[in-house]
Amino acid sequence: MAAKGLDHIAGAACENKLFEPADSVEYIQHHLSNLTLGKLPYDTEVWTCNKDTAVWDAPAIIPMDTWTFAHGPTQAVDMGFWAFHVDSLGWSVFLGLVFVGLFRWGIPKLSSSSEAPSGLQNFIEMCVEFVNENVQSIFTSAKNNLIGPMALTVLVWVFLMNLMDLIPVDYLPRLSQYAGIEYFKVVPTTDPNITLGMALAVFILIIFYSIKIKGLKGFLAELTLHPFGKYLMPVNLILEGVNLIAKPISLGLRLFGNLYAGEMIFILIALMLTFSSISVGLLGVGLHLIWALFHILILALQAFIFMVLTIVYLAMAHETEDH
Amino acid sequence: MEQSLIYIASGLMIGLGAVGAAIGVGVLGGKFLEGAARQPELIPMLRTQLFIVMGLVDAVPMIGVGLGLYLMFAA
Numbered sequence: 001m002a003a004k005g006l007d008h009i010a011g012a013a014c015e016n017k018l019f020e021p022a023d024s025v026e027y028i029q030h031h032l033s034n035l036t037l038g039k040l041p042y043d044t045e046v047w048t049c050n051k052d053t054a055v056w057d058a059p060a061i062i063p064m065d066t067w068t069f070a071h072g073p074t075q076a077v078d079m080g081f082w083a084f085h086v087d088s089l090g091w092s093v094f095l096g097l098v099f100v101g102l103f104r105w106g107i108p109k110l111s112s113s114s115e116a117p118s119g120l121q122n123f124i125e126m127c128v129e130f131v132n133e134n135v136q137s138i139f140t141s142a143k144n145n146l147i148g149p150m151a152l153t154v155l156v157w158v159f160l161m162n163l164m165d166l167i168p169v170d171y172l173p174r175l176s177q178y179a180g181i182e183y184f185k186v187v188p189t190t191d192p193n194i195t196l197g198m199a200l201a202v203f204i205l206i207i208f209y210s211i212k213i214k215g216l217k218g219f220l221a222e223l224t225l226h227p228f229g230k231y232l233m234p235v236n237l238i239l240e241g242v243n244l245i246a247k248p249i250s251l252g253l254r255l256f257g258n259l260y261a262g263e264m265i266f267i268l269i270a271l272m273l274t275f276s277s278i279s280v281g282l283l284g285v286g287l288h289l290i291w292a293l294f295h296i297l298i299l300a301l302q303a304f305i306f307m308v309l310t311i312v313y314l315a316m317a318h319e320t321e322d323h
Numbered sequence: 324m325e326q327s328l329i330y331i332a333s334g335l336m337i338g339l340g341a342v343g344a345a346i347g348v349g350v351l352g353g354k355f356l357e358g359a360a361r362q363p364e365l366i367p368m369l370r371t372q373l374f375i376v377m378g379l380v381d382a383v384p385m386i387g388v389g390l391g392l393y394l395m396f397a398a
Contacts, residue, residue, distance in 0.1 A: 024396060024397075025396070025397055028393075028396055028397040029397060032397070253386070254379075254382040254386075257382060257383075257385060257386030257389060258381075258382055258385050258386070260386075260389045261385045261386060261388050261389025261390075261392070262385075262389075264388075264389045264392050264393055265388075265389075265392065268392060268396060271396075298381075298385070301374060301377075301378045301381075302378060302382075304374070304375070304378070305375060305378040305379065305382075308375055
C-alpha cells in the first residue's frame with residue numbers, strides 16, 4: 001500500500017501560524033472540513049513541523065494504527081470508518097444540554113404558580129402547547145406518551161442546532177484557531193452524520209412501534225400484502241420496502257441539504273469580505289443581513305418539518321386498521 | 324472546457340430546480356388562497372399545512388442550489 005499524506009516539501013518553511021487561505025477553493029474547503037478524530041492506519045506518512053528550525057521534517061511513516069486528529073481532508077479520508085467529527089458531536093451535545101437546562105430552569109416550581117408567569121416560562125409554555133397541538137392533531141386514534149416529549153426535544157434541539165448557522169461563519173473557527181484547533185465546523189446539522197443519525201433513531205422507533213403495536217406478523221403483512229394482494233407479494237415487498245427506507249433517508253437528507261446549502265451561501269457571501277475593496281465588502285455585509293433574515297424562516301421551518309414528519313411517521317407506525 | 328461544463332451543469336441544477344419549486348409553490352399558494360376564500364375559518368389550519376408542504380417542496384431545489392454552488396466554487 002502506498003503511503004499517503006499531505007503534500008509538503010521537506011525542508012520548506014513552515015510556521016505554526018493561523019490558516020490563511022490561498023484562494024477561494026481552499027477557503028471553502030477549510031470551512032467544510034470537520035475536526036476529525038480517528039484512527040490513522042499504520043502506513044501513513046505524517047509530517048511534523050520542526051519548532052526549532054521552522055521547516056518541515058522529512059515525513060515519518062507511523063509504525064502502527066494511531067488515534068489522532070486529522071490534519072487536512074486527505075488524512076480524514078485515510079481514517080476510514082473509525083473517525084468522529086468531534087466538533088459536530090460536541091456542539092450537538094452542548095446544544096442538547098442547553099435545551100434541557102433552559103427548559104428545566106425556565107419551569108418554576110409548582111408552589112409559585114399563583115404568580116403571573118415570566119417571559120421565559122411563557123415561551124416554554126408556548127413551545128409545549130404548540131407541540132402538544134401538533135401531536136394531538138396527528139395522533140388521533142393511538143396513544144403514546146413518548147411522542148410528545150420526543151417531538152418537543154426534536155423541535156427545539158434541531159432548531160438550536162440550525163440557529164448556529166446565523167453566527168457569522170468565520171467567528172468561531174477563527175477563535176478556535178487561536179486555541180490551536182485547525183478545523184472547526186460550527187453547525188451540527190450541516191454534517192450528514194448528525195442528521196442521518198437522528199433520522200436513523202426515528203427509523204428504529206418506527207420499526208419498534210410497528211412491531212410492538214401490530215406484532216411481527218402484522219408488520220410483515222403490512223410490508224407484503226398491501227397494494228396488490230397476496231399473489232404479488234414480491235412486488236408489494238419492493239414497493240413497501242422502498243417506502244420504508246425512503247423515510248429516514250429523505251428525513252435526514254432534507255435537513256442536511258437545506259442547512260448545507262444555507263451554510264454554503266453564507267460562506268460564499270463571506271468570501272466577498274476577503275476582497276480588499278470597501279464597496280464589495282459593504283455589499284457583502286448587506287447580503288449577509290438579507291440572507292440571514294431569509295434564512296431564519298428556513299431554519300425554523302426545517303426544524304418544524306423534521307418534528308412533524310417524525311410524528312407523522314410514528315403515527316403511521318401506530319395505525320392498526322386493515323388496508 | 325471541463326470547468327465550463329461544470330458551470331453549465333450547476334446552472335442547470337439551480338435553474339431547473341428553481342422552475343420546479345416556483346411551479347410547485349405557485350400551485351400550492353393558489354390552492355391555499357382558494358381554500359381560504361371558500362372557508363376563511365380554516366385559515367390557521369391551512370396555513371400550518373401550507374408551510375409544511377412548502378418546506379417539503381422547497382427542500383429539493385435548495386439542496387440543488389447548495390450542490391450547484393459547491394460545484395461552481397469549490398470543486
